[in-house]
Amino acid sequence: MIADVITVTLISIGLFFFIAGTAGFIRFPDVHSRLHALTKADNLGLGFVVLGVVAQADSGWSVLKLLLVWLLALTAAATTAQLIARFALPPGERP
Amino acid sequence: MTLGDAFDILLCLLILTAAAGVIGGRDLFGSVALFIVYGLLLTIAWVRLGAVDVALAEGAIGAGLTGVLLLGAAAKMDDGAGQRPSFRPGALLLCAGVAGGLGWAVVSLAQPAAGLIPLVRENLPVAGADNPVTAVLLNFRGWDTLMEAAVLLIALVGVWALSPEDSWGGRSGLTQRVRVDGVLGTFGRFLPPIGFVVGVYLVWVGTSAPGGAFQGGTVVAAVWLLAIMAGVVEPPPVASIRLRLLLMAGPAVFLATGIWGFAAGAFMAFDPAYAKPLILAVELVLALSIAATLALLVIGRPRRPQ
Structure with missing residues (x-):
C-alpha cells in the first residue's frame, strides 16, 4: 500500500516533467531551447518514472536493471542533445 | 470496460494515426520519423499481447534498424527539400488489396482459434x-x-x-x-x-x-x-x-x-x-x-x- 502511494506520486511527478517537456518542445522558438525542454523530460521525467517503478521491484537485480536503463537513457540523451545543438549552430560558431 | 481496455483502444487509435501519418506525411523525412514512432507504438502493442520476444524484435529491428535504413535512404532521395513523394494510384490499390486480404484472412479465422499452442x-x-x-x-x-x-x-x-x-x-x-x-x-x-x-x-x-x-x-x-x-x-x-x-x-x-x-x-x-x-x-x-x-x-x- 505504501509502495503504491510512493509509485503513484513519483510517476505523477515524472509525467509532469514529460508533459512540460512536450509543451516546451512544441512551443519553444528555436532548436536549443527545444533541446533543453526535451532533455529535461528525459532526465527528470524518466528518472522519476524509474524511481516509481523501483518501489514495485521484487529484487535487487530488477532495481539495478531499472537504474541502468535510466543511466543509459541519460547518457544517450545528453550525447545526442550535444551533437544536435552543435549541428544547429551557424557554421562559423561551431567549436 | 476496464482501464486496460481503454488503454488498448487508445493504443490502437494511436497506431492507426501514426500509420496514416506515415502514408499521408508532408515529406519523406516526416514520414520516416512517424514510421519509427509507429514501430515503437507497435512494440508497446506486442508487450500488451504478452509477446515480449516479438516486441524486442519490433523495437530493435522494426523501429530502430529499419528506421535508420529509411532515414539514410530518404536523405539520398530528397532532391527538393520538403517535396512530397508523387502519388501512385497503382501502388495504393496494391497496398489496399494486400491489407484488405490480410484483414479478411484474420477476421475469417475459426473462433475460438486453438492455434498451435497445445x-x-x-x-x-x-x-x-x-x-x-x-x-x-x-x-x-x-x-x-x-x-x-x-x-x-x-x-x-x-x-x-x-x-x-x-x-x-x-x-x-x-x-x-x-x-x-x-x-x-x-x-x-x-x-x-x-x-x-x-x-x-x-x-x-x-x-x-x-x-x-x-x-x-x-x-x-x-x-x-x-x-x-x-x-x-x-x-x-x-x-x-x-x-x-x-x-x-x-x-x-x-x-x-x-x-x-x-x-x-x-x-x-x-x-x-x-x-x-x-x-x-x-x-x-x-x-x-x-x-x-x-x-x-x-x-x-x-x-x-x-
Whole structure:
C-alpha cells in the first residue's frame, strides 16, 4: 500500500516533467531551447518514472536493471542533445 | 470496460494515426520519423499481447534498424527539400488489396482459434529450449529462420553489388572525422562494452526467456555502428576473408546442423539429446553473423578504394 502511494506520486511527478517537456518542445522558438525542454523530460521525467517503478521491484537485480536503463537513457540523451545543438549552430560558431 | 481496455483502444487509435501519418506525411523525412514512432507504438502493442520476444524484435529491428535504413535512404532521395513523394494510384490499390486480404484472412479465422499452442506445449520438453518462441524459431520452424538469415545475407550481397569498380573490395561508408576526446568519441568508447554484454546476454537467455539471435544481434550491430561512427574502429574492407567468414558463419552453421539432422531422421530434425547445445551454438554464431550483416547493411556499399 505504501509502495503504491510512493509509485503513484513519483510517476505523477515524472509525467509532469514529460508533459512540460512536450509543451516546451512544441512551443519553444528555436532548436536549443527545444533541446533543453526535451532533455529535461528525459532526465527528470524518466528518472522519476524509474524511481516509481523501483518501489514495485521484487529484487535487487530488477532495481539495478531499472537504474541502468535510466543511466543509459541519460547518457544517450545528453550525447545526442550535444551533437544536435552543435549541428544547429551557424557554421562559423561551431567549436 | 476496464482501464486496460481503454488503454488498448487508445493504443490502437494511436497506431492507426501514426500509420496514416506515415502514408499521408508532408515529406519523406516526416514520414520516416512517424514510421519509427509507429514501430515503437507497435512494440508497446506486442508487450500488451504478452509477446515480449516479438516486441524486442519490433523495437530493435522494426523501429530502430529499419528506421535508420529509411532515414539514410530518404536523405539520398530528397532532391527538393520538403517535396512530397508523387502519388501512385497503382501502388495504393496494391497496398489496399494486400491489407484488405490480410484483414479478411484474420477476421475469417475459426473462433475460438486453438492455434498451435497445445502442439508446441506438448513438444516443448524435447525441443531443447524452455522458451516456446525459441523452440518454434530454432527447432519446429527452423526452416523459416534459416531462410531469414539467408535473406539478410543476400540483401547485403545486393548492396555490395552496387559498388563501382574502383571501390570494390574497399571499406564501406565514408571516413569519420571525430575528435577523440569529444562528445561522440567519448560516447563511442563508453557505450559499446555495455551494449555488447547486453547483446550477448539477450542471445544467451533466448533459450529460456525472451531474447534470441535477432534481438541480441541487432544490439551488437548498433554498438558496432556507434563505434564506427565515433571513429573508434574502422569497418573492415569488403574483400576481407575474415569478414566474409563471419558473415556466412551463422547461416553455414545453421545449415550444417540441419544436414546433421538427417542422422535423427530428417533435414533440420534435432536429436532431443543434443537439441539444447545445438540451438545455443546456432544462436550464438547466428547472432554474430546477423550483427555484422545488419551493421554493414546500414553503412552501405563500399566507397573507398582498397
